[in-house]
Amino acid sequence: MAIGKFNELYPNIKVRILEQGTNNCMESVLCNESDFGINMNNVTNSSIDFTPLVNEPFVLACRRDHPLAKKQLVEWQELVGYKMIGVRSSSGNRLLIEQQLADKPWKLDWFYEVRHLSTSLGLVEAGLGISALPGLAMPHAPYSSIIGIPLVEPVIRRTLGIIQMSYGQRMAAKMPCFLRQLNAFLPC
Structure with a gap:
């Protein structure tokens, strides 16, 4: 570090x-x-x-036992129907995501809203939902119960x-x- x-x-x-x-x-x-x-x-x-x-891409953070965890890539639309854990709607990360997905005919279900990305990871680990977050925010310990999968269609970067x-x-x-x-x- x-x-x-x-x-x-x-x-x-x-x-x-x-x-x-x-x-x-x-x-x-x-x-x-x-x-x-x-x-x-x-x-x-x-x-x-x-x-x-x-310049980093956003990834899906989910538990290793989540249905999407077996995929190599996940399209944003595949997140529809799952409870999303996201930072506040006024945060730069959330605004960037919503801006990039604004023209899509579907909407994500931002079920839990938190202030910090680390809090969203705690909720993901507890099995309460999934999160889209910048790749650098992902835990890197090999024992982590959370996996990061690249999000595509579109690739959103910050x-x-x-x-x-x-x-x-x-x-x-x-x-x-x-x-x-x-x-x-x-x-x-």
Whole structure:
């Protein structure tokens, strides 16, 4: 993990993590509460620079014993009829999904609504439904009872990157070092 490696290199530098949605993350950077943020590429403020880090597809998260778990690929339409666990309708991830599926004649059943992707994984693990989430949000432990399957027709992707103040704002001294560690841990 990037933070762990950074801590090994710089054990005396404290890190504060603010778990926020897209808009709150941008606001934290704008008011200098945060040196930088990791956010989706829907930044609309001219005072903010966005540097892409990774472009990732959405995947289906379901239990290994779910009927869709045996498939290599799952079409979005195949999710119809299942209870969906999703982040709030105002979140960047949810808005992206709904925007990409807006012209489809079918609708997903967003049965459970949560604030954080990690909460949706807990509900999936409990067998309460399935979730569509960015691939990087999936657990990577081999013992996990949850499997991630690529979602297609259409393939929906999000771009994550670093947001920071444009022009003239001084970057925290060790921020470039942290960003190098972060880049080393992200898939190409």
